[in-house]
Amino acid sequence: MSARRSDGSGIVVIGLGRFGCHLAGALTRMDREVLAIDRDADQVQRFSTQLGRVVQADATEEGALRQLGVTGFGRAVVAIGASVEASVLTVLALVELGLPQIWARATSQKHAKILSSVGAHHVIFPEAETGDRVAHLIVSRLLDFIEFDDEFAIATVRVPQSLVGRTLLDLRPDERYGVRVIGAKVPGERFRYASDDTELPQGGVLVVEGGIEQVQRFAGRN
Incomplete structure (x- = not known):
């Protein structure tokens, strides 16, 4: 694993479902520093050999994200799709930590409005x-x-x-x-x-x- 870069170019990817794992893999192949987070131990184990740094944690908890050093990253992508609540709470936690750029995956227009209202800078609809x-x-x-x-x-x-x-x-x-x-x-x-x-x-x-x-x-x- 490469040493942490000091220029804030690293990217946090939260949620290793179909979209999140492909995104994290693509960023890794582009030689970006990636911190991948998922609350599912099986998912973390599955991608531990494919991605540079994969950890199990509850990303809705601001303290857990702070402990992982998320504040040292310039961008975060909330790729959670299975739970709207977890997605929104994770964005809120990242906003509280002051992440400069927060990208979030939405599964509906209503979901997108909520993500934007709580502080997501970019809302994406990958499936659409x-x-x-x-x-x-x-x-x-x-x-x-x-x-x-x-x-x-x-x-x-x-x-x-x-x-x-x-x-x-x-x-x-x-x-x-x-x-x-x-x-x-x-x-x-x-x-x-x-x-x-x-x-x-x-x-x-x-x-x-x-x-x-x-x-x-x-x-x-x-």
């Missing part, structure tokens, strides 16, 4: 967000995408067959399709930033930004 994203991928030709609140998206798409060999200057996708091509990848090479003289390659992949409907329409060209 994943469902929306997968739905878009299923019904479109997008390879991957990130959608923002104002229906703006950044996506990766295969070069439409009808556009192969044309340059962005000739195509002018911003005027014709309402999207902007910001990067292109030729098979076997790395992504490169796009410019007016970028030629759309056969079998290539583009990074495109714009409204989600415009991006989907562009990706669906034959």
Whole structure:
């Protein structure tokens, strides 16, 4: 285990259910200092060899969190989904400890309002967000995408067959399709930033930004 970092970059993940364990694992692979907490001894044992530091504790107790050194971390994620009460009480405990950033998982709109009202800085709906994203991928030709609140998206798409060999200057996708091509990848090479003289390659992949409907329409060209 690495020594505690002093820059507050560590992240506390509370609740090792399906979402919490995947989040903690991803952060660990990103070389972030992670303190994972769960009240279930079996869950703690299960992930003790996969995560850097996993402890059993009742995260609704401010004293227990203080004893674990949670105040030395810059961010905390309350990933508890099975108990609304435990989720809210844990956020309250973190607020009392003065955590700079508190992220909390909500299972309903009512739950989200409560979390926000007691002090959570960011409320997330992982199941809903994943469902929306997968739905878009299923019904479109997008390879991957990130959608923002104002229906703006950044996506990766295969070069439409009808556009192969044309340059962005000739195509002018911003005027014709309402999207902007910001990067292109030729098979076997790395992504490169796009410019007016970028030629759309056969079998290539583009990074495109714009409204989600415009991006989907562009990706669906034959």
